[in-house]
Amino acid sequence: MPRKARLPSPKNALPSGRANNFFWNTLSIYIMTTVIKQDDLIQSIADAIQFISYYHPADYIQHLARAYEREQSAAAKDAIAQILTNSRMCAEGRRPICQDTGIVNVFLKVGMDVRFELSCTLQEACDEGVRRGYLDPDNKLRASVLADPIFDRKNTKDNTPCILHVELVPGNTVDVQVASKGGGSENKSKFAMLNPSDSIVDWVLKTVPLMGAGWCPPGMLGIGVGGTAEKAMLMAKQSLMEDIDMYELLARGPQNKLEELRIELYEKVNALGIGAQGLGGLTTVLDIKINTYPTHAASKPIAMIPNCAATRHVHFVLDGSGVANLTPPSLSDWPDVHWAPDYNASKQVNLDTLTKEEVASWKPGQTLLLNGKMLTGRDAAHKRIQDMLAKGEPLPVDFTNRVIYYVGPVDPVREEVVGPAGPTTATRMDKFTDMMLEKTGLIAMIGKAERGPVAIESIKNHRSAYLMAVGGSAYLVSKAIRGAKVVGFEDLGMEAIYEFDVKDMPVTVAVDSSGTSVHTTGPREWQAKIGIIPVPA
Ligand code: SF4
Structure with a gap:
């Protein structure tokens, strides 16, 4: 709606002819603005x-x-x-x-x-x-x-x-x-x-x-x-x-x-x-x-x-x-779907007593519910760990027999222990995977999306595993996190190393200890089932 404009006073109005046209054109533009x-x-x-x-x-x-x-x-x-x-x-x-x-x-x-x-x-x-x-x-x-x-x-x-x-x-x-x-x-x-x-x-x-x-x-x-x-x-x-x-x-x-x-x-x-x-x-x-x-x-x-x-x-x-008025969607727009942990279909895992042998026993596609303490870290933390190891400096936290979650959480508000904390793309950490498995004692990783050939080879060599959480379900995942504290690289903000204490955090075994990746087998299987595009031999 055009805002009410102040009109020029009549005594300043231009006199006649072309000037008059100019005046009225200008005036109409002014009023319509x-x-x-x-x-x-x-x-x-x-x-x-x-x-x-x-x-x-x-x-x-x-x-x-x-x-x-x-x-x-x-x-x-x-x-x-x-x-x-x-x-x-x-x-x-x-x-x-x-x-x-x-x-x-x-x-x-x-x-x-x-x-x-x-x-x-x-x-x-x-x-x-x-x-x-x-x-x-x-x-x-x-x-x-x-x-x-x-x-x-x-x-x-x-x-x-x-x-x-x-x-x-x-x-x-x-x-x-x-x-x-x-x-x-x-x-x-x-x-x-x-x-x-x-x-x-x-x-x-x-x-x-x-x-x-x-x-x-x-x-x-x-x-x-x-x-x-x-x-x-x-x-x-x-x-x-x-x-x-x-x-x-x-x-x-x-x-x-x-x-x-x-x-x-x-x-x-x-x-x-x-x-x-x-x-x-x-x-x-x-x-x-x-x-x-x-x-x-x-x-x-x-x-x-x-x-x-x-x-x-x-x-x-x-x-x-004035300020735009935004209309929220109606809750009736959401379907009647309420995800909850399935204790029959998923294996419960205690991270506090986890061993390399147990990690090696997980099967591709198996769903797990994680309980206990895990560490976090993503791009900047991995780069700094690499630099510190190269200089022979001690790391701020011991990764022996620990699991790392690739995440950069939102800050908490009110009573939250952590804000939404879904996984970030694991592929970016591929180049650090061998270093982490070889030199820090880490035994498994959690992220989203597929791993590349270099990371899969390292996972296989170390009898490790890569677990996948669902990208785009960050608030749901954060409800499984019952405790959170920064344990290293605090200056990195959301990229700092946290220790999370989790209860029934849902993940899927995406790469098992033999190097089988569900991101390869799953799409192949479904491309063949759908049957429109032939699967290359
Ligand atoms: S859902 Fe979108 S914004 Fe969230 S992690 Fe995935 S790609 Fe990133």
């Missing part, structure tokens, strides 16, 4: 960040609920149950869906009849919204953004800056999309310059298996085709802001070639059998979005960006009337 106040923009972004940290979009929930109903793989169904249960708990408890609360993407479509009343730049105003949103004491979010990507890699501590995209459009409102993008899924973004005659379907089907499970499927794939290299990437990211509507599309049928392509890709990507968390199953993607743009005759740029189990974005419009 919408004024967006600085604090309305900042507070709307802050509110949006809080909102998406604990509310999944309803379309994601509804599509995931359908995927749960039709899933036939027990492991994938269990993972989806954890994600759905976590999602509802987060909505009720207003705590983050995932411990990785993301890097913020803001898309502004600014109407050309809009005037901002700002005492800073648009980037600074959006960053202030991010700062306010992330530091909210009621639901403090994890700061993951580093100021310098190459050298110091120091955390900015308030998750600023955001990634801001601004487009000028006709109109007198500001259309705003705010998304928090997890690092695990952003890391799996792909780009290629195809030859004009190359097949998009072939490229997608060749590329998705290379992305592994670090993007925490089931989610969606955003694809941008055309333009230039950077335009394709931007279109892929923007397409992830659209509602998931694949079931509606399948029900009404495609009405153009692009919709036909979306359906073909949706069916063929799911036929790869990758499944929830890469465990093998019927649903890898809930939807495929494709944006296109004219391109050079010699080019066919294509970008693909996945959105994960922590799909987080919200859309609102600023019209000058």
Whole structure:
């Protein structure tokens, strides 16, 4: 709604002719201009960040609920149950869906009849919204953004800056999309310059298996085709802001070639059998979005960006009337799925008395409920351990016969012992695995997604095991953590080494002591069962 503007006084009105036209044109523009106040923009972004940290979009929930109903793989169904249960708990408890609360993407479509009343730049105003949103004491979010990507890699501590995209459009409102993008899924973004005659379907089907499970499927794939290299990437990211509507599309049928392509890709990507968390199953993607743009005759740029189990974005419009009003989803949007430990199906493990022999007895795909004390550590802690061992320095904690959990938790609020604390991508720790197993006495690891060949070889050589927790169920996992204290590298913040005391923490044996990986066997089995895409011999 245009804000009431102060009119010029009649005695200053311009006299006649062209000048008079100029006056009335200027006056009408002045009256139609919408004024967006600085604090309305900042507070709307802050509110949006809080909102998406604990509310999944309803379309994601509804599509995931359908995927749960039709899933036939027990492991994938269990993972989806954890994600759905976590999602509802987060909505009720207003705590983050995932411990990785993301890097913020803001898309502004600014109407050309809009005037901002700002005492800073648009980037600074959006960053202030991010700062306010992330530091909210009621639901403090994890700061993951580093100021310098190459050298110091120091955390900015308030998750600023955001990634801001601004487009000028006709109109007198500001259309705003705010998304928090997890690092695990952003890391799996792909780009290629195809030859004009190359097949998009072939490229997608060749590329998705290379992305592994670090993007925490089931989610969606955003694809941008055309333009230039950077335009394709931007279109892929923007397409992830659209509602998931694949079931509606399948029900009404495609009405153009692009919709036909979306359906073909949706069916063929799911036929790869990758499944929830890469465990093998019927649903890898809930939807495929494709944006296109004219391109050079010699080019066919294509970008693909996945959105994960922590799909987080919200859309609102600023019209000058104040702070945006965001409508929470209804609890009836969630299906009646309530994951709980299954003491009959899962083996109880006491971490405090765990031995190498017991670790070596675990079978691939077996589900375990962990009890007792474990250590944590991720990228920065592993790098520092490596440096200390190289210098012959003693480590701050003894890893002998211990299990390490790759995690960077959210800070606790109120009575919590720890905030949401789901697993981070284990693949990043592959290069440290042999050192940890060989030199520290560590006997097992917990993370998410697959391990690479180097880590698997080391696991096999040391008769160790890798356990997988479900990415995107961080609040649920945190409820299994009954005690938490920092025991090393406190200066690393969320990357410090903690000791967690856990009760019935659910994990799956993803690589056993013989080196069998369920991230290889599961998708192969389900690709063969689905039977659309032949499994290579
Ligand atoms: S669901 Fe997975 S990829 Fe997404 S933010 Fe969480 S850990 Fe990262």
